[in-house]
Amino acid sequence: MKQVASIISTYSADAFGVSSALFELGGMVVMHDPSGCNSTYTTHDEPRWYNMDSMIYISGLTEIDAVMGNDEKLICDITAAARDLSPRFIAIAGTPIPMMTGFDFDAVASVIEQETGIPTFGFSTNSMNSYVAGASMAFEALARRIVREPAAASSEGGPVPVNILGLTPLDFSMNGSDASMIRLLETQDFRVVSTWSMNCTLDDIARAAEAKVNLVVSYSGLATARELKRRFGTPFVVGVPIGPALQQRVIADLQQALRTGTDQIVYQDKEIAAGPDITIVGESVYSKSLAAAITTDIGRPARIICPVDTEAAVLTAADALAEDETDIIPYLQEASVVIADPLYKPIVPADKTFIPLPHEGFSGRCYEKDIPNLIDGFSAFLKGALNHGIK
Amino acid sequence: MLKRVNGREDTQGAQVKLRDASFPSPFASGLEYSSPARGSWNIVHTAMLLPGGHQIYVCAAGCLRGVILTAAEMNATDRFSTIAIREHNLIDGDMEDLIVDGVADVLARLPKKPPAVMIYTSCIHHFMGCDLPLAYKKLRERFPDTGFSECFMNPIMRKSGLTPDQLTRRQLYSFLEPRPIDPRAINIIGNDLATEEDSELVRMIRQAGYTLRDITWCKTYEEYQQMAAAALNITYNPAAIAACDVLKRRLGQEHMHLPISYNYDEITANLNRLADYLGIDHSDYAEEISRCREALAAAKAVIGDAPIAIDYTATFRPFSLARLLVDSGFNVTRIYVDSISGEDKGDFEYLQQHRPDMDVFATVHAKMRFVGRTTEGKTLAIGQKAAYFTGTDYFVNFVESGGYYGFHGICSIAALMEEAFLHEKDAERLIQMKGWGCESCL
Numbered sequence: 001m002k003q004v005a006s007i008i009s010t011y012s013a014d015a016f017g018v019s020s021a022l023f024e025l026g027g028m029v030v031m032h033d034p035s036g037c038n039s040t041y042t043t044h045d046e047p048r049w050y051n052m053d054s055m056i057y058i059s060g061l062t063e064i065d066a067v068m069g070n071d072e073k074l075i076c077d078i079t080a081a082a083r084d085l086s087p088r089f090i091a092i093a094g095t096p097i098p099m100m101t102g103f104d105f106d107a108v109a110s111v112i113e114q115e116t117g118i119p120t121f122g123f124s125t126n127s128m129n130s131y132v133a134g135a136s137m138a139f140e141a142l143a144r145r146i147v148r149e150p151a152a153a154s155s156e157g158g159p160v161p162v163n164i165l166g167l168t169p170l171d172f173s174m175n176g177s178d179a180s181m182i183r184l185l186e187t188q189d190f191r192v193v194s195t196w197s198m199n200c201t202l203d204d205i206a207r208a209a210e211a212k213v214n215l216v217v218s219y220s221g222l223a224t225a226r227e228l229k230r231r232f233g234t235p236f237v238v239g240v241p242i243g244p245a246l247q248q249r250v251i252a253d254l255q256q257a258l259r260t261g262t263d264q265i266v267y268q269d270k271e272i273a274a275g276p277d278i279t280i281v282g283e284s285v286y287s288k289s290l291a292a293a294i295t296t297d298i299g300r301p302a303r304i305i306c307p308v309d310t311e312a313a314v315l316t317a318a319d320a321l322a323e324d325e326t327d328i329i330p331y332l333q334e335a336s337v338v339i340a341d342p343l344y345k346p347i348v349p350a351d352k353t354f355i356p357l358p359h360e361g362f363s364g365r366c367y368e369k370d371i372p373n374l375i376d377g378f379s380a381f382l383k384g385a386l387n388h389g390i391k
Numbered sequence: 392m393l394k395r396v397n398g399r400e401d402t403q404g405a406q407v408k409l410r411d412a413s414f415p416s417p418f419a420s421g422l423e424y425s426s427p428a429r430g431s432w433n434i435v436h437t438a439m440l441l442p443g444g445h446q447i448y449v450c451a452a453g454c455l456r457g458v459i460l461t462a463a464e465m466n467a468t469d470r471f472s473t474i475a476i477r478e479h480n481l482i483d484g485d486m487e488d489l490i491v492d493g494v495a496d497v498l499a500r501l502p503k504k505p506p507a508v509m510i511y512t513s514c515i516h517h518f519m520g521c522d523l524p525l526a527y528k529k530l531r532e533r534f535p536d537t538g539f540s541e542c543f544m545n546p547i548m549r550k551s552g553l554t555p556d557q558l559t560r561r562q563l564y565s566f567l568e569p570r571p572i573d574p575r576a577i578n579i580i581g582n583d584l585a586t587e588e589d590s591e592l593v594r595m596i597r598q599a600g601y602t603l604r605d606i607t608w609c610k611t612y613e614e615y616q617q618m619a620a621a622a623l624n625i626t627y628n629p630a631a632i633a634a635c636d637v638l639k640r641r642l643g644q645e646h647m648h649l650p651i652s653y654n655y656d657e658i659t660a661n662l663n664r665l666a667d668y669l670g671i672d673h674s675d676y677a678e679e680i681s682r683c684r685e686a687l688a689a690a691k692a693v694i695g696d697a698p699i700a701i702d703y704t705a706t707f708r709p710f711s712l713a714r715l716l717v718d719s720g721f722n723v724t725r726i727y728v729d730s731i732s733g734e735d736k737g738d739f740e741y742l743q744q745h746r747p748d749m750d751v752f753a754t755v756h757a758k759m760r761f762v763g764r765t766t767e768g769k770t771l772a773i774g775q776k777a778a779y780f781t782g783t784d785y786f787v788n789f790v791e792s793g794g795y796y797g798f799h800g801i802c803s804i805a806a807l808m809e810e811a812f813l814h815e816k817d818a819e820r821l822i823q824m825k826g827w828g829c830e831s832c833l
Contacts, residue, residue: 001496003489005473009463013453030422034514035546038425040457043825050427050819057422057757063551066518077421081757084401096451096515097547100481127453128478324475343463364460366832 002324009343011308012170012361014125015093016041017134017220019056020168023048025142025202028055028087030078032103033095035060037127044364045131047174055087066097071108075115082116088202089146090120091138099126119145130308131170131361132283135220139165139196142205143227150209150232159191160258163211163228165236166221167198170361171283173371180375181217184241188251196221213237213257215250219284219310229263238314239266240289243378245296265314267292276318278302279335281328281344282359284310288319290339290357293378298386305331308361339385342367355385405756410747414739415731423755428775430790430827431704432583434544434559435461438509439470439829440583441563443612445505447497449474449490450513450544458511458544465829470505472497476515486519490526495533506612507538507566509559514547540565553633561634563606567619569642578621579605580638581631584794584828591662591679591797592625592649599669623668627651627796628707629734650734651707651792651800653715655680658797679798686805687719694721694812698770700781702727702754705774706792710738712773715801717746725750727776752780771812773804775822784815790827 012020019029019041031037038058042049046056059074074092082090090112092105105122113120121141125134162185167178178198185192193211194204208228214236216225225236235257241247246266253264267288277300280287284306291302303318305328310321322328329347332338338348342356343363358367372381407417435458438446448458448471455473462471474493480486490510498504510530512523523541530539540562544555553561560581577596579586585607586593596603609615623645624635635646647668649661655676663673699721701709710731713723728751731739742749753759754776764782771785772778778786787807789795795803824831 001492003475003477004493004496004500005459005475006497006500007468007472009459009468010452010455010473010475013451013456015453016456035423035549036457036544037453038423039429040453040460042425042427043429043823044456044460050823053760055757055760057424060420060423061547062549063517063547066547081422084404084758085761095453096476096513097518099478100515100518126478127451128476130452343468346468363463364456366460366463 012131014129014134017131018093021135021138027089132309139224166218175373243293281340405758409749436826573620576621686802690805690809698724700725700777702774702776710735
């Protein structure tokens with residue numbers, strides 16, 4: 001039956017995606033929730049929680065306030081905390097009960113903004129969609145509201161300014177992948193303006209329009225790339241620079257996008273000709289990039305199963321969207337090799353070769369120390385996979 | 392290195408001198424912060440105490456996330472399943488079917504059908520007016536050999552009645568099937584952690600010839616079922632009182648609440664109540680009290696006047712423990728609580744009179760995110776939150792009173808304090824592990 005997970009985990013939810021996207025930017029994120037969202041997010045989905053202060057709170061919604069529509073309590077609590085803590089912005093993210101009571105996120109955000117003078121966002125998340133949807137929503141809001149018009153264009157040469165869009169620990173963990181991508185770009189005559197949003201400030205985000213091209217490294221960055229293109233005409237490239245071959249391709253596609261103004265998807269021509277051999281389960285852009293890197297390197301056809309929010313434009317024909325355990329299992333049976341988070345292993349048929357690839361957005365911190373930096377460490381990962389049985 | 396957002400240090404509203412603290416709520420409610428101390432058990436940990444039991448949660452993905460990863464971290468996903476509520480379920484009006492069909496699907500896919508299933512519904516069901524009795528009726532008709540228990544992860548109701556924690560402790564014993572009462576059998580009910588074997592509570596019951604059972608000791612479902620034979624249920628966790636009210640009505644088991652305490656007179660009174668039930672003479676506990684004093688003196692000789700901070704996760708009675716330590720010459724400077732329990736009221740008032748300058752800190756107040764997590768000099772913390780907020784690696788690491796009950800419990804805690812003050816711990820690693828005492832994959 002759909003919606004049932006007899007044994008596997010569940011992906012991080014939209015409200016947590018909002019929090020993760022905004023975590024480092026000096027804002028205050030309030031999940032409008034009775035209890036539990038805060039500890040769930042900060043325990044399992046937020047590896048920065050212990051050592052990096054950020055204003056992530058819950059509202060502590062009660063039955064009586066929900067039934068009576070007492071939004072005033074939330075408004076007062078947020079404005080009081082904002083007076084004390086002076087956040088750069090305020091974000092309110094929803095959970096199931098506010099959705100059921102028809103909580104008006106935009107109206108409450110507007111009232112709070114008027115009372116505090118602090119930019120305030122309302123995100124109508126409901127904890128029923130994946131973290132990708134929430135992070136996407138949050139990034140896009142920053143692109144609409146925070147990014148300033150660029151200063152007058154400079155005719156000077158020098159490194160090409162670029163933004164990296166869609167970076168959160170939920171997809172990239174805290175293993176140096178973000179720094180590796182920056183290093184790669186900087187060695188190829190690019191200058192990274194902002195990294196949405198790990199090791200990044202709100203001021204960096206505000207300057208994002210300086211970039212001449214954007215690199216989208218997860219689906220959560222795609223809506224932002226489109227918004228930046230709408231506002232500033234900036235072209236974008238979709239793909240994660242996993243492994244030497246794909247890194248070359250990413251750089252070439254960035255240059256192509258710069259030259260032509262045409263958006264690129266780095267793995268678009270990696271459609272597999274044969275039947276699915278290797279199946280990767282995970283977030284669409286990351287998994288597609290990994291699939292392309294593997295296919296390029298060892299010539300084996302690889303396709304992905306994406307259980308979280310995405311769209312056909314970033315997939316190829318052999319790929320599949322499958323959210324539920326019962327939908328995923330048949331696809332796993334078709335493959336000879338499965339690359340997925342270790343918490344998928346119980347539903348992978350015993351005769352398949354299983355290659356564990358932990359994903360913070362699925363297994364949280366369970367295997368955090370084993371999450372590889374595939375930007376620099378793809379060869380080592382592939383070697384390990386070969387040892388597991390990929391020929 | 393901590394990365395501060397605004398660099399301010401302002402504790403007004405999150406900190407109060409004891410003399411100015413009001414009972415039972417020293418702090419105004421507002422936005423809530425969640426510190427990274429995770430040792431306290433949650434409903435998943437507690438429900439896993441049921442031998443052979445299986446948990447199924449019917450919730451939105453965000454709510455499922457915390458509970459399934461609790462199970463995953465304790466290497467227990469084979470005893471845990473989920474049914475995700477999607478947006479269309481709220482419109483389709485098929486919530487009862489989702490529960491019945493979803494649970495049936497889970498049971499069909501398990502390699503072995505469990506004897507007992509704890510089904511957790513959520514805030515959504517409450518607000519939708521879901522017909523839960525109908526869903527359970529259908530399940531019981533369909534699976535007559537399986538026990539189903541109505542459990543709740545509905546934190547929106549936490550101020551409207553029993554909390555999810557209290558409800559779990561109540562439902563954990565709902566599978567006990569009536570059997571003949573054995574007048575010489577006693578249960579300890581509602582604890583997550585086993586009581587020390589050497590505690591006076593356990594020793595008295597055993598030495599009087601009674602059989603003592605506790606779910607924390609049960610290895611099989613049949614051992615658990617034997618708890619139905621007890622004539623008396625003892626609690627010292629206040630969150631378990633509701634469970635015993637139901638057991639009294641359902642199985643005819645008497646209930647005796649013997650609150651955890653660090654006061655010699657109160658402990659003596661509790662043990663005398665128990666002695667009366669057991670039909671044995673009251674003891675003179677002078678020797679035990681003397682041992683407590685010696686243990687505390689030995690700890691004091693090591694700890695000296697170093698500041699001590701206590702938090703509510705370590706014990707159900709932080710003010711009682713603070714009072715004992717203050718009266719034993721220790722320098723208790725801070726208590727971390729968000730509210731004060733009725734059981735602790737007398738000790739709270741005693742300390743207001745005798746240590747009015749002691750600081751009381753909130754743990755969930757929004758400002759606690761930015762309070763400097765350092766103290767001057769070497770500080771001893773009792774409890775994980777106290778360790779976190781004071782920034783000390785010298786801390787006594789247990790939760791929920793740790794199974795340390797009575798005079799022997801005081802001696803054990805004194806020894807732990809001494810050990811903790813002498814030997815540094817890795818607080819950052821230890822306090823982030825969920826469910827102190829549970830298996831962990833971290």
